[in-house]
Amino acid sequence: MKQGFVPAISLAVVLVVAVADASAQPVPVTASRATQSQVQNSTDAALDERQARDWGLRPDEWARYRQLMQGPLGVYSPNLDPLTALGIEARSDEERNRYAELQVEAESRRVNKTLAYQRAYDAAWKRLYPGLQRVNLPGARAPGAGNKGSGRLAVFVKADCARCEQRVRQLQAAGTAFDLYMVGSRQDDARIRQWATQTGIDPDRVRARTITLNHDAGRWLSLGLPGQLPAVVREVNSQWQRQ
Structure with missing residues (x-):
C-alpha cells in the first residue's frame, strides 16, 4: 500500500464525522421557548x-x-367576585344594572344549590345521628321547639368580605347591640380579633358586651336561611328571619 493514500482516507473520515455532528445539533433554545410560550x-x-x-x-x-383586581380594588378586596367588582367600577348605569341582574341570577342559582345540599345534609344527619340535637344558637331549645333568640341581632360574617365589614360598621354607628359570628374562623380567636380590628369594632363595646365576637361553629348552616353573607338575623315568633 502506498503511504500517500493515508492522508486522503483520514480527511474523508474527518469530513463524515463533521457532517454527522452538524446534523445532530439541538434545536435552538429560542425556538423551543417560543413554542412553549404559544402553548x-x-x-x-x-x-x-x-x-x-x-x-x-x-x-x-x-x-x-382582571385589570381592576390588579389595582386598588384588588388590594382592598382581594377575593371580590367578578360581578361585584365590575358593578362597583361600572362606567354607566346600564353597565351597573347589567351586572346587578347577572349577580341576582347567579345568587339565585347558588342559593338553590345550597338549599338542595342543606336538605341532603339534614337527611344524612337524621340517618347517621337520629335523636342527636343539631348545633343551635345560644339558648336553643329541644328539637322541634325552634331556636330561642336573645332578642339581639345575630350578624354572620366571613373574612375578605367588603360588604360584611360595611354592614358591621353601619350597625355599630347606629349604636345597635349585636352578636357577631364569623363563618370559617376555624376556632381561631386571632382571626376574629384581627377582623374586628380591621373593621373598626370599638373594643369598649366588646368589653361592655353590647357587641360580642363569636365563632360560628356551624350555627349559620343550622338556621337554613337562604342568601349570602353578611346575614343580619333575628328570632321572631320562634322563626329566624333576615333583617
Missing part, C-alpha cells in the same frame, strides 16, 4: 374564556375584571 398563551386564553362564560361575561369584560 401557554393558548391555554390561558381558553381558561379565561371558560371563566368568563361561567359568570355570564364577555371576554372583554373578564379582561377588565
Whole structure:
C-alpha cells in the first residue's frame, strides 16, 4: 500500500464525522421557548374564556375584571367576585344594572344549590345521628321547639368580605347591640380579633358586651336561611328571619 493514500482516507473520515455532528445539533433554545410560550398563551386564553362564560361575561369584560383586581380594588378586596367588582367600577348605569341582574341570577342559582345540599345534609344527619340535637344558637331549645333568640341581632360574617365589614360598621354607628359570628374562623380567636380590628369594632363595646365576637361553629348552616353573607338575623315568633 502506498503511504500517500493515508492522508486522503483520514480527511474523508474527518469530513463524515463533521457532517454527522452538524446534523445532530439541538434545536435552538429560542425556538423551543417560543413554542412553549404559544402553548401557554393558548391555554390561558381558553381558561379565561371558560371563566368568563361561567359568570355570564364577555371576554372583554373578564379582561377588565382582571385589570381592576390588579389595582386598588384588588388590594382592598382581594377575593371580590367578578360581578361585584365590575358593578362597583361600572362606567354607566346600564353597565351597573347589567351586572346587578347577572349577580341576582347567579345568587339565585347558588342559593338553590345550597338549599338542595342543606336538605341532603339534614337527611344524612337524621340517618347517621337520629335523636342527636343539631348545633343551635345560644339558648336553643329541644328539637322541634325552634331556636330561642336573645332578642339581639345575630350578624354572620366571613373574612375578605367588603360588604360584611360595611354592614358591621353601619350597625355599630347606629349604636345597635349585636352578636357577631364569623363563618370559617376555624376556632381561631386571632382571626376574629384581627377582623374586628380591621373593621373598626370599638373594643369598649366588646368589653361592655353590647357587641360580642363569636365563632360560628356551624350555627349559620343550622338556621337554613337562604342568601349570602353578611346575614343580619333575628328570632321572631320562634322563626329566624333576615333583617
